[in-house]
Amino acid sequence: MNLFNEFAKDLRVILDDLAANGELPAGLDLSKVTVEPPRDASHGDLSTNAALVLAKQAGRKPREIADLLVARLQGLADVTSVEIAGPGFVNLRLSDDTWRQRVGDILVAGVTYGNSSVGAGTAVNIEYVSANPTGPLHAAHARGAVVGDALASLLEKAGYTVTREYYINDAGAQVEVLGRSTYLRYREALGETVAEVPAGMYPGEYLKDVAADLVERDGSKWLDAPESEWLPAIRDFAIERILIGIKEDLAALGVRKQIFSSERALIASGAVEDAYQSLIDQDLIYQGVLEPPKGKKPDDWEPRPQTLFRATQFGDDVDRPLKKSDGSWTYFANDIAYHLDKFRRGSSVLIDVLGADHGGYVKRMQAATTAVTGGQGTLDAKICQLVHLLQNGEPVKMSKRAGTFVTLRDVIDQVGRDVVRFIMLTRRNDQTLEFDFAKVTEQSKDNPVFYVQYAHARCHSVLRHASAAAPERNLGPDVLAATAALSRLEAPEELALIKLMANWPRIIESAAQAHEAHRIAFYLYDLAAAFHGLWNKGKDDTTMRFLLEEDPELTTARLALIKAVSIVIASGLGVMGVEPVEELRG
RNA sequence: GGACCCGUAGCUCAGCUGGAUAGAGCGCUGCCCUCCGAAGGCAGAGGUCGUACGUUCGAAUCGUAUCGGGUCCGCCA
Structure with missing residues (x-):
């Protein structure tokens, strides 16, 4: 039980009673009345700001209201003293036995x-990690994974009904690149020499393993096949293989997901058209031309008419495109459909745990969530700032280009899962965090x-x-x-x-x-x-x-x-x- | 140029959604100590909460402006 809530209830009864007696006006707004432990223990065990908060509404001086409260609070069981302090706080002391x-x-x-039951069973969907299935999880993913997972457990403990979800970005250009990169390693595995992985391809060693498995399954059947045939097959094979690894890594970190949602499956289901139609019905879609971003000059900028969502009506800075010039959906359009999908599956409170690089994405997604759920759904985005990996105070060198990044698994193997989880929660999520391999195991x-x-x-x-x-x-x-x-x-x-x-x-x-x-x-x-x-x-x-x-x-x-x-x-x-x-x- | 995040003690950071004399650890100074189980303990100094206005009975917390650091910025996800 929450002792402070118990006294808040008692206080409310007293206030209602005073109102009924005419000692206080009826219909006071009590929403700002709190019962808390005072910051300074010498002030007592419990403190309420009721007299201060209600003074203006009641047209009385804080101390007059405080006097009324003191008289009543003294009568409560377990209360040993009540005093007025400062500008009008009422401080209570409880008997030691109560404690x-x-x-x-x-x-x-x-x-x-x-x-607790404050959550009252409210359904919350919390999406975290959601790394692209183009490679194993790396160290930076640890923070989002832990923040999301701990938040989910916290909400469960507080009485919310929680869904832990992972969004698989298995549609779009990056998985195409994955398919091509895997194909390169596939040819290599079958005897071709690959001098250097071309720019724009994924160079990581892990694709050699994927390719080896592919050879084992399919032999050389794709060598002479046209790209239109090998690309989808190899792409899907690679995604599946990598996803298995990601799930293993999450398990090693103690993260259990209930739902893995596929972007491609979402698109295939027609959900995007569905969401789009809903926006059209609300007159939130139009064809327009955006201003170029000032200060930053894209080389190939030219004004083009685009299919835009009126995000500015919901607090965003500019309206956002939903279609690419080739007619396919933008990532944003798919994500709108995804958030609507989460809402329709029963969660009115949506939480996205995102990386620092997604900070600029939050407003538009919140705007879209509000629009597409008719204001019934809310989206809270937890942006996780960067984690700086250190070894005895020295930055750990990583190069994405060379493919030498520290994987999540490396970190877990070195310091243990419990250390990773604890340290990731020793900073507020929007504060950068230093992770020193030497210090965290000390x-x-x-x-x-x-x-x-x-x-x-x-x-x-x-x-x-x-x-x-x-x-x-x-x-x-x-x-x-x-x-x-x-x-x-x-x-x-x-x-x-x-x-x-x-x-x-x-x-x-x-x-x-x-x-x-x-x-x-x-x-x-x-x-x-x-x-x-x-x-x-x-x-x-x-x-x-x-x-x-x-x-x-x-x-x-x-x-x-x-x-x-x-x-x-x-x-x-x-x-x-x-x-x-x-x-x-x- | 714009959006978002951060700015609190020498350093690294909390600050309970607006409360009372702004906290902790490290470091620093001075004592004490060798323990039921293994990080030694206690005390002290140290901050105009980036800056300036504003809202409020009351601001580190909210608003506006400004400075500094970070992230990002049309068909990448």
Whole structure:
């Protein structure tokens, strides 16, 4: 349960009551009223801005409203003090027992602690990775993959119904190039010498493997065939082969997709015509000529009439072309159909996780989504900034032209999947991120992965010690919840740790609503820091240690606390897709 | 020329969708220490939140302008 929501409900009842009594005007807009933990703990446990927010509407001074609230809030169970502070905040303190009860809640709930129903089952479709099937995933794809996957898990935990989707760009010029590039390697595999891969072709070594498999399946049957025959066959073979590799790489990263949508299948189904017709029906299509982009001079610019979508009516900067000069659809047109398809399959909230180079694409896609769903669907685009790969502070050299790029698989093999997943969430998605192979595997406080895992492992270490000391005892969470005398948890550090854990459901809800999975990583870091701090207390002050032979009752209470910490950490790591470890071995 | 993202402590970054005296880690300074399980601990200094207006009871957060860095810009996907 979310304690803050509970008090928000209580507050709402009080406000309604005051309105009914005529002490406040009826019909106040309460949408901006919040109940939050104050930033500064010395202000209390809970704080509400109600008096400030309502003052203007009610035509009263903030303090007058605050006085009304104080009188009522004092009557609530669990509230030990209420005071007015600053410009009109109302700060509450709750009894320590109220907080201690959260430990019991956590033990009983296990890793489902923090689960919420704010999502109310709203269907969300989240599309991520969606790399072109022209080569294996490389390191840069890791970020989008992790951000998308963690966001999906976060939304599920917050009560949304989530579809994890991958859009296969298997139509268009790039897969044609793939087909030709594969053909080149195919001829090579059959004995021809290829001095150099021509410019514009994919030079990667991986196509040699694809070609070898093709030879195994088809022998030399394509050597003398016309291009019109070999191209579609070889192209499709290559796409299929590469897609298998991509799926394996995603699996290695722990990313599970429910749906792979093919662009080509979408086109074949007539979905693009369908979407196009819908835009025509809304009078959003016209033939027009675009202005050339200023400042940047395309060499071969000449004004041409094009089939344009009125994106400017929905906040975009210019209207966007839907057809190429040869009459085929632009990528954008296909993508409109794809987004409509996702909407029609039941998701009104669409999320695209995209790379930094797609930043300029967002407005038009949002415009199109609004248009084609009649305003019923919304699109949020999460743009992932670049990842800089470093080795001890030195940039890792990569050359796309030479085909020497670091693959996702390389990264996973080097540092492990959990490290990749955690590090990718240690920055906001729209902030560039440095990934240093040396630092991310370091066992030190500088490394957040280690720091958080270490906290979890420490919890289990203490529990193992307790078990070893008394093998007959049952330290299961249910038993601890039922038997621990939580009132013995009196130290300020212990209560602070409990309050931090009580915040977990709030973190889930706010992070889910903001579509920001990185907040989980930061929260876990804070929680780990609080736990390590408590541990360190025991160094100087032996009465603060967890295991106290002379005081079994307090020991049990502390074991309950520690178990709760490990549960919350495991719950958070679960959202991130990271396996919590119970032991660290160098 | 335009669009989007970023600009917060010496460095790397948070900042809970507008709240109270802006936080953390590293680095720096000064003490302490060798531990139930292995990153040593504690304390301190350090910021006109790029700049200027504006909206608001209240702005790092919203708006406008401007400077600096990045990404991108008609039939590539």
